[in-house]
Structure formats: structure tokens, C-alpha cells
Amino acid sequence: MSGGQPVRITVDRDRCCGSGNCVVTVPEVFDQDDAEGLVVLHQPEPPPEYADRLREAVDLCPAGAIRLDE
Amino acid sequence: MTGSTTTDLPLFPFFNTASPFAPLTEADRATIDDPLTPVQLPTGQRAWLVTRHADVRQVLRHPGFSADFGRPNFPMLRAVSLGSDEDRQGGFIRMDGEEHSRLRRMLTAEFMIKNIRRIEPLIQETVDRALDDMYDAGPPADLVHSFALPVPSMVICHLLGVPYQDHGFFQARSHTLLDQSASAESVATAAQELRDYLRSLIEAKQRSTVDSEDLLSRLVNERVRTGELTVGELVGMALLLLIAGHETTANMIGLSTLLLLQHPGHLAALRADPTLAPGLVEELLRYLTIVRSGLPRLATEDIEVGGHLVRAGEGVIALLSLANRDDAVFGDPEDFVLDRQAHQHIAFGFGVHQCIGQPLARAELRIALVELARRFPDLRANAALADIPGRTTSVVYGLTELPVTW
Numbered sequence: 429m430s431g432g433q434p435v436r437i438t439v440d441r442d443r444c445c446g447s448g449n450c451v452v453t454v455p456e457v458f459d460q461d462d463a464e465g466l467v468v469l470h471q472p473e474p475p476p477e478y479a480d481r482l483r484e485a486v487d488l489c490p491a492g493a494i495r496l497d498e
Numbered sequence: 499m500t501g502s503t504t505t506d507l508p509l510f511p512f513f514n515t516a517s518p519f520a521p522l523t524e525a526d527r528a529t530i531d532d533p534l535t536p537v538q539l540p541t542g543q544r545a546w547l548v549t550r551h552a553d554v555r556q557v558l559r560h561p562g563f564s565a566d567f568g569r570p571n572f573p574m575l576r577a578v579s580l581g582s583d584e585d586r587q588g589g590f591i592r593m594d595g596e597e598h599s600r601l602r603r604m605l606t607a608e609f610m611i612k613n614i615r616r617i618e619p620l621i622q623e624t625v626d627r628a629l630d631d632m633y634d635a636g637p638p639a640d641l642v643h644s645f646a647l648p649v650p651s652m653v654i655c656h657l658l659g660v661p662y663q664d665h666g667f668f669q670a671r672s673h674t675l676l677d678q679s680a681s682a683e684s685v686a687t688a689a690q691e692l693r694d695y696l697r698s699l700i701e702a703k704q705r706s707t708v709d710s711e712d713l714l715s716r717l718v719n720e721r722v723r724t725g726e727l728t729v730g731e732l733v734g735m736a737l738l739l740l741i742a743g744h745e746t747t748a749n750m751i752g753l754s755t756l757l758l759l760q761h762p763g764h765l766a767a768l769r770a771d772p773t774l775a776p777g778l779v780e781e782l783l784r785y786l787t788i789v790r791s792g793l794p795r796l797a798t799e800d801i802e803v804g805g806h807l808v809r810a811g812e813g814v815i816a817l818l819s820l821a822n823r824d825d826a827v828f829g830d831p832e833d834f835v836l837d838r839q840a841h842q843h844i845a846f847g848f849g850v851h852q853c854i855g856q857p858l859a860r861a862e863l864r865i866a867l868v869e870l871a872r873r874f875p876d877l878r879a880n881a882a883l884a885d886i887p888g889r890t891t892s893v894v895y896g897l898t899e900l901p902v903t904w
Contacts, residue, residue, distance in 0.1 A: 445599070465610045466603070488842070490559065
């Protein structure tokens with residue numbers, strides 16, 4: 429756990445392949461746009477309690493399009 | 499690896515002759531030498547077999563590993579003709595970089611989770627109807643032909659705008675395309691017939707003045723008419739979606755049913771609590787990994803994999819099925835565990851080519867298995883396990899039939 433420290437998420441839509449794994453893992457933070465199905469970020473600085481699931485989203489992203497800074 | 503003439507390397511692909519639930523025989527498994535095993539392909543080419551979860555993920559995510567079959571030395575899992583440039587148009591699973599993403603991005607939104615949720619009632623209705631028909635026809639039944647195959651086939655036909663009444667035609671040809679023991683000639687003929695069929699269908703949609711909502715009609719109106727996509731490319735994309743859309747899920751439904759019948763406790767748990775289904779589906783995907791001959795890639799630069807240098811120009815085969823049984827990631831990987839957290843599996847592949855239809859496949863599997871468990875509490879296999887025929891030479895493993903009774 430990140431002990432309450434803020435976390436910051438950045439996404440790279442050029443790399444995104446629209447698999448949607450991030451949307452399944454942290455639907456509060458990630459979405460896909462209607463036109464291209466590429467990643468959309470609802471919250472660039474999500475609450476620290478999401479950190480575990482965010483790390484999982486980073487790990488499951490097949491395209492390596494998500495970065496998490498803790 | 500190049501230039502040598504020895505032929506004592508293991509021959510790949512291994513054909514699945516063990517059991518429906520083992521990715522390979524003990525004898526084949528014993529030839530695997532982690533992390534990379536040199537193997538010989540039917541074309542005479544050599545390739546490295548990559549079997550560890552972390553290494554397979556690295557290969558499939560690394561832009562230095564190409565998926566483009568047209569490159570010289572690309573490792574081919576069977577000796578077939580690549581076809582002309584025209585034949586290969588639109589087949590974006592065999593493209594890299596911008597060429598790949600341009601086409602894939604025309605389809606991504608179509609298959610994303612929130613759009614698949616909208617078609618869940620259609621899936622449910624299709625499942626209900628197939629099970630009604632199977633029930634009414636009475637036991638015994640072949641579950642593959644009564645249920646596992648028609649459900650995803652009807653759903654993908656509906657989504658694409660392909661008439662389901664033609665299923666006999668396209669199922670026979672897609673079966674040949676995926677059969678690694680089929681002759682190069684019969685594969686080429688099957689591919690050509692399917693392309694001709696889809697081209698006439700697409701041309702009819704171009705002539706149509708009716709506003710249709712199916713995916714191929716929309717791609718005609720929104721992409722072909724605007725000049726963003728050629729008819730040849732759309733034919734290739736349609737071919738890919740039609741085959742992938744019914745073969746993969748159909749085989750997962752049949753094989754999952756057989757596995758669940760071997761584990762009646764799991765099936766009873768699912769019947770009692772359908773909310774177990776999403777987790778169970780992930781474990782079924784991991785355990786059964788039906789693309790058993792793996793995903794071939796060509797190194798376009800020198801890349802270290804598992805501490806070993808793969809040279810530019812060498813081929814690798816990413817073996818999804820063994821990666822999904824890697825004990826570094828999954829505890830007791832040979833056990834089929836109802837509530838395992840299996841979401842790290844790579845049954846859908848990994849990297850930018852990861853299955854675009856995975857939300858559809860998950861929804862179909864979940865709805866099909868929940869409904870089957872609920873409506874057929876006395877379902878059982880009507881043949882000994884050893885007598886249930888498997889698709890041992892297909893790119894997509896599964897059962898050719900599953901005799902059941904209730």
C-alpha cells in the first residue's frame with residue numbers, strides 16, 4: 429500500500445490498443461471513448477486506496493500504455 | 499540457430515493427443531528446456547519456443563517482435579502459401595505498428611465492454627433458444643452442434659450482418675483454415691471461397707439503400723464510402739472477425755462444459771451462485787487456453803528474453819498454454835480451481851494484438867455456462883472421456899463433438 433501518499437496516473441492513447449483491461453480493473457478511474465475505444469482517464473490523481481488495483485491495471489495493460497507514479 | 503543442418507530438435511507444433519485438459523503430452527513437455535527451447539517447424543525453419551509467463555508477455559509486448567507473416571524468415575507453423583498482397587489486405591492480426599493500429603482502431607469501440615453490455619440481451623436470447631431446442635429434441639444430444647457452436651456463430655453473424663443460414667458454408671471453410679493438417683491447396687481454396695463470399699456480401703451492402711445497423715454495413719457507410727478503407731481491406735477484416743468470432747468461443751464453451759462435468763462440485767456451486775461465473779470464466783480461460791500452438795513472432799532486432807539473446811531474424815513461438823501453467827504466477831497451476839484469481843492469464847494473448855473480442859467472448863461464456871448449469875442440472879457426458887474426440891490438429895483446440903444426456 430502507498431500509505432496515503434497521492435498517486436498519479438498517466439495514459440498514452442497512442443500506445444493504447446483498447447483491450448479494456450483497465451476499465452474492468454478500475455472502472456472508477458478508466459473508461460474508453462465511444463469513437464475509437466481508446467483509454468480515457470476519469471481521475472488523473474485517484475485516491476490512494478486504489479493503488480493496488482491501479483498497479484494491477486498497469487500490469488494487465490497489454491500495450492504498456494498506463495504509467496503509475498506513487 | 500541458422501545454418502545448422504541437424505534435425506534432432508523437437509518438432510513443433512506439438513499435436514494435442516494427451517487429454518483435452520493437458521496442453522501437451524508428458525513426452526512433448528519433457529523436451530522443453532526453460533527458458534527457451536529450440537524447435538523445428540514444418541517449414542524446416544527453426545524457432546525458439548518461449549514458455550514462461552513473464553517471457554511470453556515480454557515477447558508479445560515488445561515492438562521488436564513482429565507479427566507480420568510477410569517478412570522474410572517469419573516462423574510459420576505450417577507450410578501454406580501466404581497468398582497475394584491483395585489476399586492479405588485487412589488481416590490486421592498479421593500487421594505491425596501503424597498499419598495494424600489504423601485497422602484495429604476502426605473496430606475497438608465496437609467490442610468494448612460497455613457496447614457488449616448492450617448486446618447481452620441478444621446473447622441471452624440466443625442461449626435460451628438453443629437450450630430450448632436442445633431440451634425439446636430430448637436426450638441424448640451433441641452439445642457442440644446443439645449449443646457450443648451455434649450460439650457464438652449466431653451472435654457474430656448478427657453483429658457483422660452475415661446471414662446465419664450460410665453457417666454450413668463458412669463453418670466448413672473456417673474449420674479447414676484452422677486445420678494444421680490440411681493441405682496448402684485446400685487451405686488456399688477455403689480462404690478464397692470465404693473471401694469471395696464476404697466480398698459479394700459487402701458489395702450487396704454497398705448497393706443497398708436500406709440503412710442497416712450491422713457492423714459491416716456501418717463500416718461500408720462510414721469507412722468505405724469515405725475512402726478510409728478499401729473493399730479488399732474490409733473483406734480481410736470481415737474474414738478475421740467471422741472466424742475468430744465463432745471458432746474460439748465455440749470451442750471454449752464445449753471444452754468448458756466437459757471440464758465442468760468432470761468437476762460436478764464446481765458446476766453445482768455455479769448453479770447455486772451465478773455470481774461465481776466471471777471468476778470461473780477467467781480460470782477456464784487460463785486452464786484450457788485453446789490457442790495451443792502459440793503465437794509466432796519474428797525478432798526484428800536483438801532482444802534478450804529470459805536471459806538469452808534472440809537475434810534479429812530469428813523466430814520465436816510464444817506458448818500461451820504453458821505460460822498459463824507457470825507456477826511462478828499461478829499456485830498449483832495444474833489444478834482447476836473454482837475461485838482462483840486467474841486474471842493474469844494470457845489466453846487472449848498479450849501486447850497490441852490481444853484479442854479485440856475478449857469482452858464478447860467473456861459475456862458469451864458466462865451467459866452460456868450459467869444458463870446451461872441452471873437448466874440442465876442432470877447433464878452428464880454420454881461417452882467415456884477417452885472417446886470424446888478433440889481437434890488435435892487445429893490452431894484452435896476444442897472438441898469435435900460432446901455427447902451428453904440428462
